[in-house]
Amino acid sequence: MEFLDLIVNVSASTLRLATPLILVAMAGLLSYQVGLINIALEGLMLIGAFVAVVLGVAAGSAWTGVLLAAIAGAIGGAFFALFVTDLRADLIVAGLAMNFLALGGTAYLLQILFNVQGSYTPADFASLPVLDIPGLSDMPFLGKLLFRHSPLVYVSWIIIPLTAIFLYRTVPGIHIRAVGEDPEAARTVGISVRGMQYLALVLGGLLCGLAGAHLSVGDLALFRENMTDGRGFIALAAVYFAAGRPRLAALACLLFGFFEALQFRLQTTSNIPTQFFQMMPYLMVVIMLVAISVRKEWQKG
Amino acid sequence: MKQLQEVARILVTLALALIIGGIIMQLSGKDALNAYQVLWNSAVGTDRAIADTLLKATPLIFTGLATMVAFKAGIFNVGVEGSLYMGAFAAAWVGFTFIDLPGLALITLAFLVGGLAGGLWGAIPGYFKAWFKVDEVVTTIMLNYVAILFTEYLVLGPFFVPGMSNAMSAEVALQAQLPRIISRSQWNPSFFIAIGTFFVVLFMMRRMTLGYEVNVLGTNATFARWAGIPVRRLIVLVMFISGFIGGLAGAGQVLGVHYRFVAGFSRGLGFDGIVVALLGRNSPIGVLLAALFFGALRSGAATMEMFVRIPRDLIDIVQALIIFFIAIDIGFGWLRRRRQAPTEPSEPVAVAPAGD
Numbered sequence: 001m002e003f004l005d006l007i008v009n010v011s012a013s014t015l016r017l018a019t020p021l022i023l024v025a026m027a028g029l030l031s032y033q034v035g036l037i038n039i040a041l042e043g044l045m046l047i048g049a050f051v052a053v054v055l056g057v058a059a060g061s062a063w064t065g066v067l068l069a070a071i072a073g074a075i076g077g078a079f080f081a082l083f084v085t086d087l088r089a090d091l092i093v094a095g096l097a098m099n100f101l102a103l104g105g106t107a108y109l110l111q112i113l114f115n116v117q118g119s120y121t122p123a124d125f126a127s128l129p130v131l132d133i134p135g136l137s138d139m140p141f142l143g144k145l146l147f148r149h150s151p152l153v154y155v156s157w158i159i160i161p162l163t164a165i166f167l168y169r170t171v172p173g174i175h176i177r178a179v180g181e182d183p184e185a186a187r188t189v190g191i192s193v194r195g196m197q198y199l200a201l202v203l204g205g206l207l208c209g210l211a212g213a214h215l216s217v218g219d220l221a222l223f224r225e226n227m228t229d230g231r232g233f234i235a236l237a238a239v240y241f242a243a244g245r246p247r248l249a250a251l252a253c254l255l256f257g258f259f260e261a262l263q264f265r266l267q268t269t270s271n272i273p274t275q276f277f278q279m280m281p282y283l284m285v286v287i288m289l290v291a292i293s294v295r296k297e298w299q300k301g
Numbered sequence: 302m303k304q305l306q307e308v309a310r311i312l313v314t315l316a317l318a319l320i321i322g323g324i325i326m327q328l329s330g331k332d333a334l335n336a337y338q339v340l341w342n343s344a345v346g347t348d349r350a351i352a353d354t355l356l357k358a359t360p361l362i363f364t365g366l367a368t369m370v371a372f373k374a375g376i377f378n379v380g381v382e383g384s385l386y387m388g389a390f391a392a393a394w395v396g397f398t399f400i401d402l403p404g405l406a407l408i409t410l411a412f413l414v415g416g417l418a419g420g421l422w423g424a425i426p427g428y429f430k431a432w433f434k435v436d437e438v439v440t441t442i443m444l445n446y447v448a449i450l451f452t453e454y455l456v457l458g459p460f461f462v463p464g465m466s467n468a469m470s471a472e473v474a475l476q477a478q479l480p481r482i483i484s485r486s487q488w489n490p491s492f493f494i495a496i497g498t499f500f501v502v503l504f505m506m507r508r509m510t511l512g513y514e515v516n517v518l519g520t521n522a523t524f525a526r527w528a529g530i531p532v533r534r535l536i537v538l539v540m541f542i543s544g545f546i547g548g549l550a551g552a553g554q555v556l557g558v559h560y561r562f563v564a565g566f567s568r569g570l571g572f573d574g575i576v577v578a579l580l581g582r583n584s585p586i587g588v589l590l591a592a593l594f595f596g597a598l599r600s601g602a603a604t605m606e607m608f609v610r611i612p613r614d615l616i617d618i619v620q621a622l623i624i625f626f627i628a629i630d631i632g633f634g635w636l637r638r639r640r641q642a643p644t645e646p647s648e649p650v651a652v653a654p655a656g657d
Contacts, residue, residue: 037438089628092377092438096575097624104617111612112329233442240439273457279450282443286429289440293433 004141010261012145015153016219018257020045022156023211024235025249026163027204032244033167034200035180039095040080042232043102044205048073048212050106053223054113057122062217066128066152069213070206076102077205081198107225119224127221128152152214159207164246176200208232237285243292256281307582310630314580315594318622322615329611336609343604344597350604352488358596359557360385360567362495363550364574365581365588366502371543372583373506375519378540380426380441381547382571383448384419388548390452391418393555393562394460396473404476411477412494412552419548420541422448427540431533437540445571453564468564479557491553498546503585515539547571576620579627595620 024041031038048069056065080098083089114120128150137147167173178186179196187193211231216223234256242248259281263274323333344354364381371378392415399407426444429435456462456470479489506512514535518525526532550570555562577595581587598620602613 037436039438039442083625083628087629089625092379093575093579093624093628096572097621097628100572100576100617100624101621104614104621107614108325108329108612108618111614117612230446233446236439237443273454275450275454275457279447279454282446282450285443286426286440286447289435290429290433293429293435297433 006265008141008145010258010265012148013261013264014254014258015146016149016257017260018253019150019153019156019218020211020214020231021235021238021253021256022250023152023159023207023214024232025238025253026159026246027207027211028232028236028239029163029242029244029246029249030167030176030200030204030207032239033180034176034197035183036084036197036201037091037095037236038080038201038204039092039233039236040076040098041204041208041236042228042230043095043099044073044076044080044208045212045215045228045232046099046102046106046226047076048209049216049227050109050212050223051209052213053120053122053125053216053221054109056217056221057125062126062128062221065217066210066213069216070209073209073212074202074206077201077203077208078198080205081201084201085194085197103226106223110223110225117225119222119227121222125221127217127219150214150218152210152218155210156214160246160250167246172196172199211235234281237281241285241288311580311582311587314623314626314630317626318619321622322619325618326611326615331609331611336605336611339609340598340601340605342601343608344601348483349486350600352483352486353600354593354597355492356486356488356558356596357599358592359492359495360550360554360570361573361577361592361595362499362589363546363553364571365577365592366498366574366585367543367546367550367571368574368578369581369583369585369588370502370506370515370546371539372578373519374515374536374539375522376427376430376536376539376543377438378423378426378441378543379438379575380423380444380571381543381550381574382567382569383441383445384422384544384547385551385554385567385571386448386452387422387544387551388415388419389551389555389566390455390470390562391415391548392552393470393473396477396556397471397561400474402474402476407474407477408479408556411473411556412549415552415555416545416548419551420545423544423547424537424541427537427544430540431536449565452562456562456564470562472561473556477556478560487558489557491557494549494553498549499585499589502546506585511538547574550574573620576624580623 024045027044028038028041051072052062052065052069054065055068056062059065059068076098080094083094083097084091110120111117130148131151131154133147137143139147165173167177175186175191176196176199178189178191179193183193186196212228215227215231235253238249238252238256241252259277263277266272266274266277319337323337326333326336343350345351364385367381367384368378392411395411395414396407399410402410422444426435426437426440429440430437453468456468460470462469462471479491482488482490506515514525514530517528517530518532518535518539522532525535551567554566554570559566573595577588577591580594581589581591598616599613602616605611606613
């Protein structure tokens with residue numbers, strides 16, 4: 001029985017920890033499919049986290065914070081798109097700038113607005129309430145595992161099929177993939193390359209904002225400097241790991257979430273420093289990328 | 302004439318970024334002019350201020366040169382940060398292991414092993430790129446995290462020192478600790494090693510066949526192949542050199558500043574190197590000047606935070622603005638060429654046309 005409890009606990013925290021990863025991975029997926037390496041995910045997510053808690057407190061509601069975080073993320077995505085499309089900035093350099101701006105900007109504002117360094121915990125501010133799905137949340141084991149989570153956890157589950165449907169079943173989604181496949185050909189058949197790049201980056205920014213909001217108001221209400229902690233890059237890793245397929249990317253996020261959950265457990269029960277497990281996702285991506293390329297080279301002969 | 306134009310462009314970029322930084326300070330209710338004055342004074346006003354500026358510039362010279370060498374070959378190495386960590390740990394390991402060696406020998410060995418560790422770490426994604434056409438941007442980003450976590454693992458696991466509260470290694474032997482040059486500043490001789498590296502890189506790029514080949518590869522990879530340059534081996538070698546210099550940066554910080562390996566100590570020095578290389582217009586002298594500029598900003602910002610209560614994070618914002626301006630600069634033709642270079646894999650990664 002105790003063992004079963006352990007499994008339920010680890011699985012539940014896997015789902016919780018995978019949530020921001022899944023949301024950001026779907027953002028990264030849109031960029032991937034339109035043919036852009038988006039390293040600004042990290043910064044956009046950080047902006048979302050900051051906006052959610054700061055404006056949420058100002059508005060007195062965590063939900064308003066989430067909404068504004070999504071909007072802020074979308075605006076950030078549009079700003080980034082402006083640079084990489086209209087201003088013809090290099091993708092990686094602009095992404096780097098975006099991340100520096102988010103990191104420096106949020107840390108700067110934290111001190112200017114609240115006069116605190118490092119982290120900010122608002123007083124008397126409730127994070128998003130845990131959403132018990134009526135009827136289902138009382139089931140033994142499964143209830144705790146699946147149906148007692150912060151609302152954005154469920155949102156992330158819905159976003160996965162939505163992203164898949166959007167990319168493969170709707171006209172804008174198919175156009176996005178066409179641009180990613182071959183921008184010149186897409187242009188020839190009258191698809192706006194610029195428009196699709198904007199669309200992918202703005203929608204991506206919106207998802208990054210949501211992911212950030214989950215970090216800052218999803219479970220606890222607080223903002224920490226650089227609180228995204230490389231999650232944008234883990235999500236990017238999941239996207240490359242899955243070669244751009246939504247369900248596989250989500251699965252990779254779950255796996256990475258599982259590593260994170262496991263490591264919280266191991267921290268107390270094992271002698272191996274958790275950093276060893278933490279570095280596995282990154283290592284796996286490198287191995288995967290090499291494996292994919294080797295196979296491709298091999299097929300070419 | 303062309304060089305004059307380049308310099309003018311850089312100055313305009315810097316001025317714009319600083320002006321916007323000033324506006325941000327004004328908007329947050331601070332006196333921007335006064336702040337910049339304090340920043341200037343505390344960056345170059347006194348002997349100690351200058352020493353601090355040179356101290357902060359030291360790792361940036363290394364990481365800037367490291368990034369530049371790769372850029373020259375058309376390789377976007379984002380992995381200098383990882384090399385820096387590997388180099389830092391390796392240097393610390395030499396420093397606390399071979400404690401019977403005399404000072405000069407120990408320091409030399411530590412720098413060499415540090416460089417080697419960083420170089421080998423850099424060569425891994427180089428090898429993947431050269432032989433399997435794996436895009437280096439994604440792999441180097443991932444390997445950064447592996448290096449940061451792996452070195453933290455080392456000091457918490459196999460090289461754990463009982464009684465140490467934070468994740469740090471044992472102290473390097475006393476004779477390996479680079480002395481401080483003036484009192485009340487951590488400025489140390491690793492600065493001169495950075496300057497030495499600058500001259501070596503300058504010589505390599507201007508006078509050696511290797512430098513010529515690197516330039517050809519960076520300008521036109523197809524031509525490089527036709528000209529009989531062993532492109533694959535060259536890519537690995539360039540990544541090794543880039544990583545080696547990154548490793549030296551880590552070694553310099555360990556032997557000159559911390560005297561031990563501290564987990565997570567760098568906080569982006571390798572990424573700053575990208576900014577330095579970009580601002581320095583990818584030329585060795587430009588990199589040196591840009592590193593000194595950022596060194597001054599960083600050392601000045603610490604004092605500015607103390608005296609006029611402006612968060613030093615303002616410098617990150619200014620830095621971000623500078624990169625944005627550089628990113629949209631039409632003059633950076635090589636950045637755009639990078640996307641068309643035939644060495645790039647035909648993954649969706651490479652299809653990415655930077656806009657239009």
